[in-house]
Amino acid sequence: MTDRELINLAKEASKNAYVPYSRFPVGAALECRGGIVFTGCNIENAALGSTICAERTAACKAISEGHRDFVRIAVYGEGEGYCYPCGACRQFLAEFAPEMEVLSAKKDRYVSNKLSELLPHTFNF
Numbered sequence: 001m002t003d004r005e006l007i008n009l010a011k012e013a014s015k016n017a018y019v020p021y022s023r024f025p026v027g028a029a030l031e032c033r034g035g036i037v038f039t040g041c042n043i044e045n046a047a048l049g050s051t052i053c054a055e056r057t058a059a060c061k062a063i064s065e066g067h068r069d070f071v072r073i074a075v076y077g078e079g080e081g082y083c084y085p086c087g088a089c090r091q092f093l094a095e096f097a098p099e100m101e102v103l104s105a106k107k108d109r110y111v112s113n114k115l116s117e118l119l120p121h122t123f124n125f
Helices: 003-014 054-064 087-094
Strands: 026-032 037-041 070-077 101-106 109-114
Touching: 003 026, 003 037, 003 054, 003 070, 003 101, 003 109, 026 054, 037 054, 054 070, 054 087
Parallel strands: 070 101
Antiparallel strands: 026 037, 026 070, 101 109
């Protein structure tokens, strides 16, 4: 799967976002080893701490289906800047794949980073 194809899946996932508070839909497409892809969107809640980001939605779907071998994730948002995972999502993903590739996208552009570049000092035991 190409970077653009993965980003397009993230963009499609963003259309399912539930964002009545921020009005900022985000989509994610998480690729696992073997080419299996899980998508997710952000889901907000009036109790803001219960909100879940697109990246964690996709990761939870993958993990609940027995996949923990993350290769890369595309994160898409319509903002002016690139849509990077938040700190909580970076730490969550690092639990499973600290060296995975992260494609941060906006409209027609994207950048690629290793997760370890975005979160150089993960919390671990």
